[in-house]
Amino acid sequence: MSDSVVLDPVDLHILRLLQNDARTTYRDLAAEVGVAPSTCLDRVARLRRSGVILGNALRLDPAKLGRGLEALLLVQVRPHRRELIGPFVERVRALPESRALFHLTGPDDYLVHVAVADTADLQRLVLDEFTSRREVARVETRLVFQQWECGPLLPPG
C-alpha cells in the first residue's frame, strides 16, 4: 500500500503538468502529452486509485486572508508518551492558525507551521494554546521572513 509505484514517461508528464495547474482539462493534457483524452483520464484515475495523487488542493494566500504573519513553532512535549501526544496533535490540528504539523527526531518533538494576523496574535496563540498546556515543556518561536515552494515532486532518476 505504501510501496513505490511504477510510472512511465506519460504518467510523469501528466503529473508535471497537473502540478502547475491541477485543473488542466484532459483535452489539453492529451494534446500536450500526445495521447488521447480518454487515455489521460484513465491515467489520472489510475494514479488516483494507486494513491500517488492524494487530491487537489487550493493554494491560498494567507496574507489575503488576514494572516500576514507566519511562524514555525518548535515544541517539546514532556513526557513524550502516547496518551499525551495524541491529544496534543489533535488540538494543534484543530487550531485555525495551524497550517502543518510535523513529529520530528531531535531535541524538539514537534514543529508547527502557523499563520497569524500579527505578533500580538502570535503571542496569544503561543501563550494560550501552547505554553499554558502542562504537557508542553518548551516552545521556540521562529518567524518566517519568506518562503518558497519547490519544483514538482517527482521520482528520482
Next chain:
Amino acid sequence: MSDSVVLDPVDLHILRLLQNDARTTYRDLAAEVGVAPSTCLDRVARLRRSGVILGNALRLDPAKLGRGLEALLLVQVRPHRRELIGPFVERVRALPESRALFHLTGPDDYLVHVAVADTADLQRLVLDEFTSRREVARVETRLVFQQWECGPLLPPG
C-alpha cells in the same frame, strides 16, 4: 496588493469546499452553497483575480514516488549576505528533493523540507548539496516521523 480582502460567507463556503477538492464543479459548488452556478463562477474568478486563490496544486504522496523518507534541514548560511543567500535559495529550490524552503528568524537561517529515498540518499544530499558549500556554516538534520496537514486556512473571526 497584499492587503486583506473582504470575504462574505459565500466566499468562505466556496473556499472551504474547494480546499477539499479543487476540482469540484461550479454546479456542485452552487448546489452546496445555495447560489447559482454562474455566481460561483464569478466568485471564484474574483477570488482568483484578487490573489486569494493562487492556484490549484496536486497533492502527491512522496512515498509512492520513491521518496519515503522526509526530513527538515536547519541551515546556517554565513556570512548571511544577499550575494550569498540569493544563489543558495535558488540552488536549494532547484533540488528535486526539496519540497519547501523557509527563511527564518533565529539561530538557523533556513529550514529546508526535503523528501528522499532513504537515509543513504539523505546523507548524500546533506553532504553534497549543503555541507560541501562554503556559505553553509552548519546543517542540522531532523527526520520526520509523521506529518499532518491542518484544517483549511480561513480568516480569523
Next chain:
DNA sequence: CGTGAAAACGTGACGCA
C-alpha cells in the same frame, strides 16, 4: 490505447431585484 457519442459542464448574454 483510440474512437465516437451522450451526458455533464463551463461560460457568457440577458433580464430582474
Next chain:
DNA sequence: TGCGTCACGTTTTCACG
C-alpha cells in the same frame, strides 16, 4: 451592483473496437 435563468460550445466520460 450582484444574482439567477437560459443556451451554446466545450469537456468529460463511457462502451466498444
